[in-house]
Amino acid sequence: MDIPLGYCYDAYITENEFRNLPTEIKHLVLVRAFILDDVTAKKYEGL
DSSP, X not given: OOOOOOOOOSOEEEHHHHHXXXXXXXXXXXXXXXXXXXXXXXXXXXX
16 A cells, blocks of 8 residues: 655745755755746746
8 A cells, every 4th residue: 555645845946046055055945945947937936
């Protein structure tokens, strides 16, 4: 028997913003937000 498992985010960070973060905190950001490429982030900005 398998148990369905999912994870939801309510925040995102752009790929460019993520690249500019210090390595020491990147793992903390990934727990709170997902990464969108800059083009997709611009498309859905404000949602």
